[in-house]
Amino acid sequence: MKTKSKLRFVKAYVCALHLFVSYFFLGLLYWTIPRKLHQRILLWAHARNAQRLLKTILKLQGLFIKVGQTISILTHFLPEAYTKNLEQLQDAVPPCPYEEIEQRFLEEFQKKPDEIFKEFSKTPLASASLGQVHVAYLKGGEKVAVKVQYPDIETIVNQDLKILRRIFWFLDLFFPHYQLKQTFEEISSIVLQELNFINEGKNLEWVQNNLKDEKDFLFSKVYWQYSTDRILTLQFMEGIKISQVDQLKQLGVSPSEIAKKLIHAYCKQIFIDGVYHADPHPGNFLVSVENTSSQPSPPRGGGKGEGENFKIVFMDFGATARISDAMRAGAAVLIEGIIRRDNELIRKALKDMGFIAHEENEESFDKIVDFFYDRLKDIKLEQIKDFNLNNVASLQDIVEFKKLDVSFSELLHAFNVPKDWALLERAMILLLGLSTHLDPDLNPLSIIIPYAEKFVLGKNKTLGEFVIDTLKQNVLTYLQLPQDLAKILKKMNRGEMNFTSKKQNSDLRAIQNHLKKLNLCLCFFGLLFAGTILKEEYTQYSPYAFGLAGFVALLWLKNILLG
Numbered sequence: 008m009k010t011k012s013k014l015r016f017v018k019a020y021v022c023a024l025h026l027f028v029s030y031f032f033l034g035l036l037y038w039t040i041p042r043k044l045h046q047r048i049l050l051w052a053h054a055r056n057a058q059r060l061l062k063t064i065l066k067l068q069g070l071f072i073k074v075g076q077t078i079s080i081l082t083h084f085l086p087e088a089y090t091k092n093l094e095q096l097q098d099a100v101p102p103c104p105y106e107e108i109e110q111r112f113l114e115e116f117q118k119k120p121d122e123i124f125k126e127f128s129k130t131p132l133a134s135a136s137l138g139q140v141h142v143a144y145l146k147g148g149e150k151v152a153v154k155v156q157y158p159d160i161e162t163i164v165n166q167d168l169k170i171l172r173r174i175f176w177f178l179d180l181f182f183p184h185y186q187l188k189q190t191f192e193e194i195s196s197i198v199l200q201e202l203n204f205i206n207e208g209k210n211l212e213w214v215q216n217n218l219k220d221e222k223d224f225l226f227s228k229v230y231w232q233y234s235t236d237r238i239l240t241l242q243f244m245e246g247i248k249i250s251q252v253d254q255l256k257q258l259g260v261s262p263s264e265i266a267k268k269l270i271h272a273y274c275k276q277i278f279i280d281g282v283y284h285a286d287p288h289p290g291n292f293l294v295s296v297e298n299t300s301s302q303p304s305p306p307r308g309g310g311k312g313e314g315e316n317f318k319i320v321f322m323d324f325g326a327t328a329r330i331s332d333a334m335r336a337g338a339a340v341l342i343e344g345i346i347r348r349d350n351e352l353i354r355k356a357l358k359d360m361g362f363i364a365h366e367e368n369e370e371s372f373d374k375i376v377d378f379f380y381d382r383l384k385d386i387k388l389e390q391i392k393d394f395n396l397n398n399v400a401s402l403q404d405i406v407e408f409k410k411l412d413v414s415f416s417e418l419l420h421a422f423n424v425p426k427d428w429a430l431l432e433r434a435m436i437l438l439l440g441l442s443t444h445l446d447p448d449l450n451p452l453s454i455i456i457p458y459a460e461k462f463v464l465g466k467n468k469t470l471g472e473f474v475i476d477t478l479k480q481n482v483l484t485y486l487q488l489p490q491d492l493a494k495i496l497k498k499m500n501r502g503e504m505n506f507t508s509k510k511q512n513s514d515l516r517a518i519q520n521h522l523k524k525l526n527l528c529l530c531f532f533g534l535l536f537a538g539t540i541l542k543e544e545y546t547q548y549s550p551y552a553f554g555l556a557g558f559v560a561l562l563w564l565k566n567i568l569l570g
Contacts, residue, residue, distance in 0.1 A: 015067055015163075016170055022063040023174045026056050053088040061092040069160065070167035072096050072136035073198055102134040103157050108141065110158045115235045120153075123233065127153070137164075137201060142243065150243040151230060154204065164202065168195055193426040201325045204239035210282075210327035211241075217280040223268045225295055225320045244320045246293025250444060258296045260317045263446035265294060269319060270454045273438055277330060277431065278462035284321055285328040285430050287438045293320035328430045334360050338462065361425030 029052055037045055064071045075096045108131075112120050120127035124143040131139040138156040145151060157163075175191040200206060208229040215226040225244065233240035247254055252262050269292070276283035284291075295318045337360035344352030442451050 015069075015166065018063060018067060019071070019167075019170045019174065022060060023178070025059065027178065029056055050086075050088070053086040057086075057088040057092040060089070061095065064096065067167075068101075069136065069157075069163040070171075070198060073201070074167070074171060074194055076136065096136075102131045102139055105129040107158050108139070108155050111155050111237060114158060115238050124151075124153075138237075143240075145230070145233075151233075152227070152241050152243045153233075154239040154241070156202070156204070156237040161202070164198065168198075171195075193429075196426070197326075203236050204234065205236050207324050207327075208234060208239055208241075211321075211324040213282055214276065214280075214284055214321070214324065214327065217276065217282065218272060221272060221275070223318055224272060225318045227322070244293055244295070244322065246295040246320050248289065249292040249294050249319070249441070250289040252445060255294060255296075255317075260294060260296055263449055265317070265319065266442040266445040266449050266451075267454065270438065270442055270451050272319070273434070274455055274458035277434075278458040281330040281335070283328060283330075283431075283434065284324060284326075285434045286323060286326040287434055287441060289441055289444070291321070291323045292441075293322065294318075295320055326430070328427065328434070330431070331427055334425075334427050335462070360428065362428070 033045070033049060033052055036048065040048075061075075064075045075093045109119055112118060112123070116123060120141075120143065125146045125148070126144040128142045130141075132142050132152065133140045137160055138154055141153045141155065143151050143153050171194075172191060175187045179187040208231070211226060211229060218224050218226075227241035227244055230240040230242070247258070249265065255262055255265070269287075273283060273287065297316050297318070337356045340352060340359065341356035344350075344356055439451055442449055
């Protein structure tokens with residue numbers, strides 16, 4: 008099944024070299040032909056190179072398939088042609104001959120499958136990059152699914168990691184802004200974790216224990232006596248594929264209720280437990296329907312069709328992730344920074360979460376933060392809760408990087424997307440896509456936001472209370488500002504202070520903004536004082552002064568809240 012070591016080495020390098028040469032000449036063409044023509048040629052080259060990469064990976068198989076799958080998860084800069092082709096690797100692995108599976112059992116148990124199990128199917132139920140699944144029966148009659156790694160996979164993984172390390176490091180010399188060395192380290196870490204099936208079994212039991220009070224979910228039992236690092240024996244779970252919406256409806260199950268329960272389960276895993284099943288692909292869920300033989304289809308909008316007669320089966324815990332303490336703490340600081348429009352606070356939060364790669368790119372980062380904040384600052388919480396996933400066109404303005412005075416290389420150099428976030432983002436995208444398939448009218452954010460509030464702010468505080476506390480701090484800061492500003496001006500007048508800035512324009516805008524707020528504050532108190540005086544002798548004019556004071560107060564608050 009596996010290509011010989013030297014041949015694998017040659018094929019991998021030939022493919023990498025071909026891709027490099029292709030894009031090298033395209034880079035030279037950039038300066039000699041019109042931009043539109045170059046863009047069309049580039050798209051054609053992406054499609055052709057992506058197909059070549061896919062064919063090479065399928066020939067090499069082994070770790071290269073797993074790496075191709077992982078790259079499609081971790082990288083955010085690949086052209087669409089590559090992501091579409093690499094997604095095909097999920098279902099493109101041919102099965103391994105039974106003799107190799109038998110060899111693995113002899114290595115692990117010193118026995119053949121037929122000597123361990125009452126029955127063992129020689130034809131695999133499913134095959135993947137590192138192993139495949141067979142149906143078997145224990146001697147007590149229990150039906151099980153046996154996940155078996157290929158016998159030579161460890162050697163192939165070590166060889167392929169060496170090849171890939173050299174390829175990634177070579178490409179990093181010419182494309183340093185893509186951080187390919189770090190991407191390789193993340194891929195290597197994920198692959199090595201998945202090689203140990205004991206970890207997968209423990210992850211399954213961990214998530215199962217976290218959801219033990221939730222009665223709507225089922226998990227396979229791990230048969231540890233028939234499991235090793237390279238073989239995992241699980242209870243065989245029966246059910247209907249979660250994507251079979253019509254079949255579920257015929258059995259009286261509401262797809263909308265399935266989606267709601269699944270979203271609740273993931274919210275608990277991500278926001279409360281901090282450990283979650285990181286691959287919510289439709290193929291990893293079944294729906295177990297109870298008492299379907301005598302149960303008619305319920306009327307629309309009532310009866311057991313509301314979701315009381317089914318359970319959702321979780322499968323495949325090879326990809327299980329954890330929310331780090333740094334990510335959790337950084338999320339709270341990030342929300343606070345967005346509300347306060349404090350770039351320093353936002354920068355610190357993102358850096359703590361692992362998003363900023365180099366501190367010297369603070370100016371580019373500030374431009375990006377300002378750009379996104381200008382588009383998000385007017386969005387109300389109620390609007391987010393009412394957001395419809397099908398209305399994606401309204402998001403286009405948010406990602407118009409062309410309006411930024413920041414080059415693509417600066418953007419990649421300023422930001423480093425951490426593995427934890429990449430896995431979480433992918434899990435949420437898959438989950439939202441699955442929920443939309445089950446119920447296009449469902450708004451997942453109405454379920455997610457309450458969990459997110461607890462995750463970011465803690466159990467005893469709501470987002471409204473957090474906003475009020477932040478505004479109070481802002482008001483106190485601006486009330487203190489005149490006194491602090493007076494001290495600074497005195498020092499400047501005496502020549503005791505001077506300063507320089509790398510970001511002169513942005514600093515001047517910030518100073519102007521603060522001075523505007525200070526002027527409005529002084530006008531408010533001045534009009535309030537004038538109204539009080541006029542009330543004593545010129546009563547008919549005092550309402551005008553108080554009215555103007557109220558108007559100025561509104562402008563002042565608007566500037567505090569919206570920057």
